Structure formats: C-alpha cells, structure tokens
Amino acid sequence: MDLIFLQLLTGLAGASTLFLVAAGLTVIFGVTRVVNFSHGSLYMLGAFIAWSLLSRLPREPDYFVLGVLGAAVATAVIGAVLEVVLLRRIYRAPELLQLLATFGVVLVVQDVALWVWGPVDLSLPRPRWLRGAVEIAGLRFPFYDLVLIVVGPAVLGGLLLLFHRTRWGLLVRAATQDRDMVAALGVDQRVLFTSVFALGAGLAGLGGALALPQGSANLNMDLSVIAEAFVVVVVGGMGSLGGAFLAALLIGVLQAFGIALVPKITLVLVFLVMAAVLVVRPHGLLGKPQAMARGEVEALAPIRPAGPALQVLGLVALLAAILAPFVAGPYLLSVLTEAAVAVLFAASLHVMMGPGGMASFGHAAWFGVGAYAAAFAAKGLGAGMAVGLLLAPFAAGALALLVGAFVVRMSGVYLAMLTLAFAQIAWAVAFQWVEVTGGDNGVLGVWPDGWAADKPTMYWLALLLCVGGALVLRRALFAPFGFALRATRDSALRAEAIGLDAHRLRLAAFVLAGAGAGLSGAVFAYAKGSVFPTYMAIPHSVDALVTVLLGGVQTMAGPVVGAVTFTVLQSWLLMGDFWRIKLGLLIIALVLAFPTGIAGAASAVWDRWRGRAA
Amino acid sequence: MMLQVENLHAGYGGAKILRGVSFDLAAGEVLVLLGRNGAGKSTTIKALMGLLRPTAGRVRLAGADIAGWEPHRIARAGLGWVPEERRVFPELTVAENLEVGRRPAREGLAPWTPERLFALFPNLAELRQRPGARISGGEQQMVAIARTLMGNPRVLLLDEPGEGLAPVIVDLMAEAILALKREGATVLLAEQSLAFASRVADRAVILETGRIVWDGAIDALLADTGARARHLQV
Amino acid sequence: MSVLVAEGLRKRFGANEAVAGVSLAVEPGEMLALIGPNGAGKSTCFNMLGGQLRPDEGAVRLGGQDVTGMAPRHLAHLGVGRTFQITASFASMTVRENVQTALLAQKRQAWRFWQAADAQHVGLAEGLLARVGMASQAERPAGVLAYGDLKRLELAMALAGDPVLLLMDEPTAGMAPAERAALMALVRGIARDQGVAVLFTEHDMDVVFGQADRVLVLDRGRLIAQGTPEAVRADPRVRAVYLGTAA
Numbered sequence A: 001m002d003l004i005f006l007q008l009l010t011g012l013a014g015a016s017t018l019f020l021v022a023a024g025l026t027v028i029f030g031v032t033r034v035v036n037f038s039h040g041s042l043y044m045l046g047a048f049i050a051w052s053l054l055s056r057l058p059r060e061p062d063y064f065v066l067g068v069l070g071a072a073v074a075t076a077v078i079g080a081v082l083e084v085v086l087l088r089r090i091y092r093a094p095e096l097l098q099l100l101a102t103f104g105v106v107l108v109v110q111d112v113a114l115w116v117w118g119p120v121d122l123s124l125p126r127p128r129w130l131r132g133a134v135e136i137a138g139l140r141f142p143f144y145d146l147v148l149i150v151v152g153p154a155v156l157g158g159l160l161l162l163f164h165r166t167r168w169g170l171l172v173r174a175a176t177q178d179r180d181m182v183a184a185l186g187v188d189q190r191v192l193f194t195s196v197f198a199l200g201a202g203l204a205g206l207g208g209a210l211a212l213p214q215g216s217a218n219l220n221m222d223l224s225v226i227a228e229a230f231v232v233v234v235v236g237g238m239g240s241l242g243g244a245f246l247a248a249l250l251i252g253v254l255q256a257f258g259i260a261l262v263p264k265i266t267l268v269l270v271f272l273v274m275a276a277v278l279v280v281r282p283h284g285l286l287g288k289p290q291a292m293a294r295g296e297v298e299a300l301a302p303i304r305p306a307g308p309a310l311q312v313l314g315l316v317a318l319l320a321a322i323l324a325p326f327v328a329g330p331y332l333l334s335v336l337t338e339a340a341v342a343v344l345f346a347a348s349l350h351v352m353m354g355p356g357g358m359a360s361f362g363h364a365a366w367f368g369v370g371a372y373a374a375a376f377a378a379k380g381l382g383a384g385m386a387v388g389l390l391l392a393p394f395a396a397g398a399l400a401l402l403v404g405a406f407v408v409r410m411s412g413v414y415l416a417m418l419t420l421a422f423a424q425i426a427w428a429v430a431f432q433w434v435e436v437t438g439g440d441n442g443v444l445g446v447w448p449d450g451w452a453a454d455k456p457t458m459y460w461l462a463l464l465l466c467v468g469g470a471l472v473l474r475r476a477l478f479a480p481f482g483f484a485l486r487a488t489r490d491s492a493l494r495a496e497a498i499g500l501d502a503h504r505l506r507l508a509a510f511v512l513a514g515a516g517a518g519l520s521g522a523v524f525a526y527a528k529g530s531v532f533p534t535y536m537a538i539p540h541s542v543d544a545l546v547t548v549l550l551g552g553v554q555t556m557a558g559p560v561v562g563a564v565t566f567t568v569l570q571s572w573l574l575m576g577d578f579w580r581i582k583l584g585l586l587i588i589a590l591v592l593a594f595p596t597g598i599a600g601a602a603s604a605v606w607d608r609w610r611g612r613a614a
Numbered sequence B: 001m002m003l004q005v006e007n008l009h010a011g012y013g014g015a016k017i018l019r020g021v022s023f024d025l026a027a028g029e030v031l032v033l034l035g036r037n038g039a040g041k042s043t044t045i046k047a048l049m050g051l052l053r054p055t056a057g058r059v060r061l062a063g064a065d066i067a068g069w070e071p072h073r074i075a076r077a078g079l080g081w082v083p084e085e086r087r088v089f090p091e092l093t094v095a096e097n098l099e100v101g102r103r104p105a106r107e108g109l110a111p112w113t114p115e116r117l118f119a120l121f122p123n124l125a126e127l128r129q130r131p132g133a134r135i136s137g138g139e140q141q142m143v144a145i146a147r148t149l150m151g152n153p154r155v156l157l158l159d160e161p162g163e164g165l166a167p168v169i170v171d172l173m174a175e176a177i178l179a180l181k182r183e184g185a186t187v188l189l190a191e192q193s194l195a196f197a198s199r200v201a202d203r204a205v206i207l208e209t210g211r212i213v214w215d216g217a218i219d220a221l222l223a224d225t226g227a228r229a230r231h232l233q234v
Numbered sequence C: 001m002s003v004l005v006a007e008g009l010r011k012r013f014g015a016n017e018a019v020a021g022v023s024l025a026v027e028p029g030e031m032l033a034l035i036g037p038n039g040a041g042k043s044t045c046f047n048m049l050g051g052q053l054r055p056d057e058g059a060v061r062l063g064g065q066d067v068t069g070m071a072p073r074h075l076a077h078l079g080v081g082r083t084f085q086i087t088a089s090f091a092s093m094t095v096r097e098n099v100q101t102a103l104l105a106q107k108r109q110a111w112r113f114w115q116a117a118d119a120q121h122v123g124l125a126e127g128l129l130a131r132v133g134m135a136s137q138a139e140r141p142a143g144v145l146a147y148g149d150l151k152r153l154e155l156a157m158a159l160a161g162d163p164v165l166l167l168m169d170e171p172t173a174g175m176a177p178a179e180r181a182a183l184m185a186l187v188r189g190i191a192r193d194q195g196v197a198v199l200f201t202e203h204d205m206d207v208v209f210g211q212a213d214r215v216l217v218l219d220r221g222r223l224i225a226q227g228t229p230e231a232v233r234a235d236p237r238v239r240a241v242y243l244g245t246a247a
C-alpha cells in the first residue's frame, strides 16, 4: 500500500516538471505556430546551468531557490536570443521547415553542452533538507516531491492569471488566433513573440532545474524529454494549458507505475495511451480542432512536372549514376548505394508528406519492417533475395494499412505524433523480441544471392529498384490519383463534395508510402548484410524528414536532390568530432537560405531566369 | 490632406497588381474606392496598411511618409484597417476583441471607449461576453469596425463592410458610417456597389486593373452615365 | 416530381437550435431562393441537404430516394453539386486542374495510377470554364484568385458532375452587382436548359427578386414566409427582420 502511494507521489512529482516543459512548448506553439523541437534542449540547458549555479552556491534552501530561478531566467534569455537570431527569420516558412531548423538547434546545443560541461552525467550533492521527509497523517512524504507537486498547479494558476488577467496575455491569446490582425491593430509582434518564446524557454529551464536534484544533468535528457513533452502536449490538446496539466498528470503517474511494474515496456505503454486518447478524442483531452493558420495555403505553389531542361538534367544524372561503378571505388560505391536507398526512402515519405499533406515522424518504422521482412525471408525461410524483396513492400504495406486505418483520420501534428508512437512501438518490439529479431545484436548475414554479390551489381540492383520505385511513385502523383490526393489535402470539404473519398485516398497514400519505404529497407538490408533495431529509431525517421525538407516538399525532384545531398553530407560530416554542431549549423543555414528546400529554390531561380529570358 | 497616395505600386510575388495608384483624402471626408472584384481595392488597402510592401510610390499620412513601414507602426501612426473577411478573434469575447484594439487617445480626437461604441452599435452591448465565433456575420462586422475604432485611427480603411450581409444590416452599416462622418471621421471605403457608396461617400475614385481611371465627386459620378457604364457596368 | 424534398429538418448546436423544423421542395428547372438574416440557419440547412451535417430530425429525399445523412461524396455521385459560403477549392492546383479533378472524381476515374492526369478531359474542363467566364484564368493557381472568381470556379466544379440539383450558398458573394446578375442569369439558363433544380441563398435583392422563381424566408431557424418574389417582398414581417430599405 505504502509503496503504491510513494509511487503515486513520485509520479505526481515527475508530472510537475513534465508539465512545466509541456506548458512552455504549448505556449510557444500557440503563438508562433512553431513546433519547437529544441524545447528539450532548453530543458537540458536549464539543468546544466542549474548545476553550475547550485554547485557553487551555499547548500541552503534560499540559495537553492535563487539558483533554480537563476537557471530559469538564464534559459529564458537563451530562448529570447534563439528567437531573435533564428526563429524570427522563419515564421513565414512552412511548418516542417521550422521543425527542421529547431532540430538543427538540438544538434548544436548537444555539442555545445558537451564542450562546456563534458560527457559525464552531473548530479548535485543533496543536502539534508532536500532529502528530508514530512510527516502528514502518520505517513512520511519525501519533502522535495511535495515541493514539486505544489509547483505544478502553482505555475498553472500563474499562467492562467497571466493569460486571462493581463493585457499582455490578451494580446498573446489574440495572436494565437490571428497574428497578422493583431499587428494591424498596432501591436508589435516581434516583442510579443520574443517574450512568449522567452517565457516558454524559461518554463523549460525551470523544469530542467527542478528535475536536477532527483536525477542528473546529462546529454540525453533533451531528446527523451522532448518526446515526452510532445506526448503530453498532444494528449492534452495543442495549445491547451489545462489539457497539458491533465495529460502531464496522466503520463507522469503512468510512467512512475510503469517503471515499477513493467520497466521494459513503459515507453510502449505511454505511446499506447497516447494512441488510445487520440483515437477517442482526435484533438486531445481539451484541445479544439486546429484552425489552419492564416496564410498557410498560399505558401503551396502548384506542383509542376519538370520542364524539358530539367528532364534532360535528370537523365544525365541517371546516366552518370548508371556508369558510376566503372569509375567509383568501393567506398564511394557503398555511399552511392546508400544514396539510392535514401532516394526511395525519401520519395516514399514525400508521397504522404507533400501531396498527401501528412507529415510522419516515424517513417523509419516501414523501412525497418521491410528490412526485417527481408531478414526473415533470408534467415527464417531460407529463401532467395527475390522473395525478400517482394515480401518487404507487402509486409510494410500491410502493416501500414492496419496502422493507417486509424492514423489517417488525424491531421497535422497529431498525425505526426501518432506515427512517431507507432514507430517507437515497432522499435521497442524489434529491440526486445530477441528470439526473432536478435534484439540489439540484430540479424546478421542477410546476403544477396550469388549473382548480385559483387558491389557493382548490388549497386545497380539498388539503383534499379529504388530509383525505379521513386519514378513509379512520381508517376502516380501526376496521375489522377495524385490529383485526387492533392485535392484532398487542399480542401477535404471540396474533395468530398465532388465525390472523392478523402479517407481512402489518404489511406492509399499512407500504404504506398509504407510499401515504398519497406522496399528501400529490404534493399538496404541486402546491401549491408544485416538488420538492426536502429533502422527504426527516431534519428532515422528524422533523417527521412531532413532529406525531404532539404529537397523541398513542393517539388517532385525534391526527394531525389535531398537524398543525394544528405547522404553525401552525412558521409563527410559524420566523420570526426563535433559532427553534430556541423550538421546542425548546416541544417540551419540551409533552412535560412532555402526556405522552400533546395529543389524549390532552384526551380524558383529557374523560373525567374526564364521569365527574364522570355 | 490627411492621406496622400502617390504612384503606389504593389503586387504578390511576381504578379504586379497596382501600377501607379494615386489619390488624396481630406480630413473629415469619406472617399469610396470603386472597382469590380479583382480590380485591386483590397490590395490597395493592404499596401497602405503595410501588409503588402509597396514596390514603389509614396503614402503620406498627416505628413509622414509611411510607405514601407511595418503594419504595427502604420496602425500606430493612425491608419485603422477593417478587413473584408472581418477577422474577428473567434475565441475572444466581444469585449476582449475591443480591448485588443485599444490604443492611447490621439490628440484632437475624442477617444473611443467601449461605451461610445456600444452606443454606435447597440446590438453589441448585450453580446459583450459572447465569443467572436458565436455571433452572426453582421455582428462580426460591427465588432471588426468597433475594434479598429478602439485604436483611435486618423483614417478608417473599410473593405466592403456590407458584403454578405442582410439588407437590414447593410442599412445599419451605412448609418454607422454616416454617424462617424458627423463626428468628423476620415474614411476610405472599398466598395463594389455604387448604390451603397452613393449613400455615404463624398467623393469616388474608380480602380481598374491597378490604376485609377476616374476621380471626382460622387454626385458627378452618379450623373456621368458614360463613366458608370464604362467602368462599373451600371 | 420534386428533385429535392426536405421534411422537418432540425439541427441544434449546444443550446442553440440553428434550424428548427424546415420543410421545402425544389422542382426541376426551378430557381428557389432561401433568404434570411445572418445567422438565421441558411448555411446549416445547406449543410444538412449537402450531407456535410447530419440532421437531428427530419428527412431528405432526392428524386424519391431517402438520402438523409448520406455522405457528401455519395450525394455527389447522385447528382448534387454545391458551392460553399466560404469558398473551397484546391489552392495548389491551377484553375483548369481544379475542374479536371472534379471531372475525374465524378467519372470515378480518380483511382488511376498511371496515365497523366493533366491530359484528361481537357476539352470538357475548358468548356466548363468558358461557360462560367473563367477561360482566361485557366492556368492561374486557384490560390491567388480574387474571391468572386473563386465562386465562379466553384460553380464550374459543381457543374462538372452534370448535377440534377445545385446547392449554392451565397454564390455571388464578393462580386460587383453587375457580375452578380450575370452569374445568376447564367445559372438560371442552365437550370432551364437542363432541368437542374437550384437552391441558393443570396443577400443581393436585385438578384433574388430578379432571378428566383420562388423565395423562402428563414429567421431564427424557422420559415417565416414563402411564395413568389412579389408576395415575399410585400410581406411586412420580412421587411422588418430582413429587407429594410431594400424592399
């Protein structure tokens, strides 16, 4: 009984820090419409800064409060600088590019933190008063847990007062609904946005600082907390503070009990709860349907098939790719094979993300399912490569059909989070079902048939299947199906009114995307000879997103350009120390330079050049 | 002159919409900007408001050249915009909508307060606590105008205030504009309906494919059947 | 026989009964106007007839078949075309592609994965655009059209399915008076020639009294008057709640 009670207390205490982070995230999203991936990094910085301050200050309660507030303020200032230097420049960019830029910030902050604070986990010596307990009604409560439990509702109350009782709060709420109108009424948006971002960042920093005494400041806390914060915000309903609070309680308690009872599948449990909530309430516990932010539709220019010049360029590139093995060494050839795989992986994501309008944070799941299907064909069935290559897209497509049936009813960020959830579950299964998948050790010896065993042949096969697959997908997008899909994305209302089945079209796109990724996964498995759970992990999903966004969502050439660029960049940049900061800065620079992606920018330049020539 | 627009050029991306729009607006005057749909009336108003960056030309508001300023500075300088889509904040109450528009009083003008505005639009008084999404289109139009007036603008830019509204509400709008005029307000009205314009305006300019093709007193336009047939098909 | 018959339609949103028992019938070739103050429940009626909303009570019959609560896409295939008060078109496609997509959808050809879509039904699409006066804008992206032009595009898309019934919610909003009359005269011509039944809402009284065969007046969810344009125009209640000086 006591144990359960203590567990509940731990859960509620954890819920408070989670709420602080999620509240910051949801406030920032509400006003700026930026899904801030780097919010976890601010939380991490809050913890590190708090460590630096608290380990130098006297270990007294007053100084503890001072140190924690100092860390929160410092993080708020960092947030404000981040807003002024980076985010302000990209408010007009497509939502997902903003996400990408903030992911660049995640990478940069990771390396900066590594450089400043080093790789070791930093924990705080805990003075007696922090470890103490309070006796209430014969039960002993850990003092610090109680402090945390009080902080959550107090901050919620403070925020609600701030938003509903001050002019600043009123303007923030108005800006959440229509920011251009607020500007036209004489309000300086920049001040508003910077202050909101600082507030959100400060809340994240406060959360990080408060979490420090019970854990440590370490370099993994950014991504782990951002995943949880996303879940909380989505379960609560984007933009709803009350919802975030409820969801934080739910998730916090669930986690506390999960870790005590079923440590292996806690993560899966959390994501299952999220999926369940979203199926019943597609906009979260207290969320409302997200009105399309004004101006979003205008950003989508019509997709044009490539002009003759571009087609010639494409053919030349393809020819060069075919002839590559005659000049390329084995290392370059394996890079090129990876690039071919990346092309199909990205093109398949592009189908659902571009014309389908459904961004996925978990596209690696289908890649992984395809790879494991190939491994299963090779090792489990002892079948040849042809069977594996055939099985993979079908397995991935079938699973995508199952998952998609309820995922495609969602939209926007909710859909993205659900795909992330399923990818995490798939990853956890691959990781823990050791008998079948080999767990962390993976499946080794997934080799191609003899005739394709040498590198050039395998490369040609990859080129044929992956580039061919991408071309087939491209064709479908310019066919009636592609038109109908884009129609559904642009206006589901109108699409239904002319007789289109929006749900089935979206589902079909989802399945096509899954099958394409599955095929690319199988090719990759045979090319590498092995399959690991990391194929399904979040970073690999992010790779796909980066690739597509890098290339540009609104151009069909985008995924190809993005895949080649990204693979080449990765194989250069991933070498050596501090690759994260290099990659991060590069991503940020690319987003700033090409807000419509490389291919989008190229086609704009092309149009302008032709316009002048004509 | 309260507002002087000289050779204004603006467009969207590559598309040039305004190709040299010029007109003047005197203090206390109601000027109607007429033209068929797509002529560039809303574009003109957005360019004045800084929501669209003019590519050339000058906009003088009470002497200051505001062309190229950001919207919030232009609003503070004294242009008040009522968009054609109304854009009432759907989740804020009527009272809160008005509060968002509040700006300091302007010298020489009696400051607007919610009470004065509820006198101008009596329907709104009892809707104070109703969210913007839950009032009718006509009431939304009134809130949009009242919200902008809370900023005590020197010049009110009204973009088709009667569009999509029931005839009784259109009457109300005309009366409200006349009431504002009696108080000395300066108004630029974008309109497609000559009938509505003739009830409230002193002067008219006609916009056609991004240029002013007619400029004069509204009575002169009503009398000029040739110009009306040529430019307005009436 | 009436093309469309609605009986006792009701719809409430929370405590607010937006439509409180509306019955109506539209005949082939008839122009029926539904007018009333803003917030009277006109769009809600349209959405129940077009399948976007399911009525709380009442029935809708199309050509004798019960279609109450049927999804819009099925109604579209039964010959219901519609335009929306807040225009809905495919912003990222050109005007011509919008119409081509409507034609592909109506001909049940959307599930084709191979042939190039922009070569399909080009002539038909251009014919429809010419009919609504949009031929010159065929290659512009729908996202940059002026409001009135979007309404015309919507009409072309609604006509792509050879409808038996056109539901038009404020079809001429955003247009100049002269254009309004022209567009509705065009719709009237189509209604006459092809026997299409048209139900529309409109705030321009010249259009209503000039083009409608019959007028229904809705106020606070209830029909308060109906009949010929002349009779409705003379009705004192209608003058008080709706017409004002426009009568």
Ligand SMILES: Nc1ncnc2c1ncn2[C@@H]1O[C@H](COP(=O)(O)OP(=O)(O)O)[C@@H](O)[C@H]1O
Binding pocket: A298, B012, B015, B017, B035, B036, B037, B038, B039, B040, B041, B042, B043, B044, C143, C144, C145, C146, C147
């Ligand atoms: N956001 C936009 N992007 C591109 N073109 C636009 C945009 N808004 C309006 N236009 C174009 O500008 C022209 C003028 O439009 P507008 O100023 O809205 O006309 P009006 O208000 O006179 O009806 C139209 O041809 C319209 O298609």
Ligand SMILES: Nc1ncnc2c1ncn2[C@@H]1O[C@H](COP(=O)(O)OP(=O)(O)O)[C@@H](O)[C@H]1O
Binding pocket: B133, B134, B135, B136, B137, C013, C016, C018, C036, C037, C038, C039, C040, C041, C042, C043, C044, C045
């Ligand atoms: N989705 C909705 N949710 C809640 N209330 C609604 C909704 N749609 C319409 N209403 C309300 O129903 C009433 C009728 O609205 P509507 O049918 O749009 O009127 P009209 O088209 O005649 O102007 C209004 O009071 C409106 O606020």
Ligand SMILES: [Mg+2]
Binding pocket: B041, B042, B043, B084, B159, B160
């Ligand atoms: Mg306009």
Ligand SMILES: [Mg+2]
Binding pocket: C042, C043, C044, C085, C169
């Ligand atoms: Mg309506």
